[in-house]
Amino acid sequence: MKEYLCSNVKNVKVLVFDFDETLYYSPDVREYYIKYIKSTILNLSSLTEMETDSLMKEVGFTMENKASPSFSSSCGRFGIQKRAWDNYRIDNFFQINYKNAESIDNNILRKLSMHYPMYVVTNEVYKNILIKAERLGIDLSIFKKLLAPSAEALLSGNAKTKKELYQDIIEGEHVMSNQVLVIGDRIKVDVEPMLELGGNGLVVTRPKEIEEFAVNYLL
Known part of the structure; x- marks a missing residue:
């Protein structure tokens, strides 16, 4: 804190x-979030998985970086328009392991x-x-x-x-x-x-x- x-x-x-x-x-919330962001990028951009992993690390979407930027403000780095991201996340929203x-x-x-x-x-x-x-x-x-x-x-x-x-x-x-x-x-x-x-x-x-x-x- x-x-x-x-x-x-x-x-x-x-x-x-x-x-x-x-x-x-949730103890595994970061893992879920990183997977969610990666899945989003692969769905909305033309980047390969290797390119996605590299750029995610560069931008700060890693397990270690708990203070990563909002995806709304950084989606352009992945060649994704904010409107496309907004449209996608309405029905494909970030969820966690609610059980723990x-x-x-x-x-x-x-x-x-x-x-x-x-x-x-x-x-x-x-x-x-x-x-x-x-x-x-x-x-x-x-x-x-x-x-x-x-x-x-x-x-x-x-x-x-x-x-x-x-x-x-x-x-x-x-x-x-x-x-x-x-x-x-x-x-x-x-x-x-x-x-x-x-x-x-x-x-x-x-x-x-x-x-x-x-x-x-x-x-």
Whole structure:
């Protein structure tokens, strides 16, 4: 866990969570993700398997690099148009081994929701998040809102970025940016957009870290 706090955590009034690999953890999730990205590239590009392996390593999609970039921002490196990727991932979305997954404690989330308005902000398609949450036993009704792109928004190119969604939350809650804490598993994708707005971030590797931070500092 790594904290990126621009103000005292006691000043935080709004909590924003990423979903994938933040509200759940699976020991083989990285292996599943790398296989998923490779399968996507082989399906959507003209690259050979050897070329794909080499370029994935160059871009950072490896087992060792836990901070790999989002595929949306780097698909062009593989000769894949973002629109083609968006169209593909609507029905071919990243899934994990749900049997060995560790999910966030809903009771902790309920306690937090008594003190903070809470949001889930993700780049995954809205309907796919609903499927994952149900399989993982994560109660999304605890959150004030799930902000995820619809299939239509993705295909039309109208899906908002995380930074834009963070700004919407700040304005909608009538708070200062330094009163918002974003919790996610990737610094560049989840946390940096909020830091650029003057907010706070927490990078975690599993739900237990969120639960411990909540008990020690937020509740």
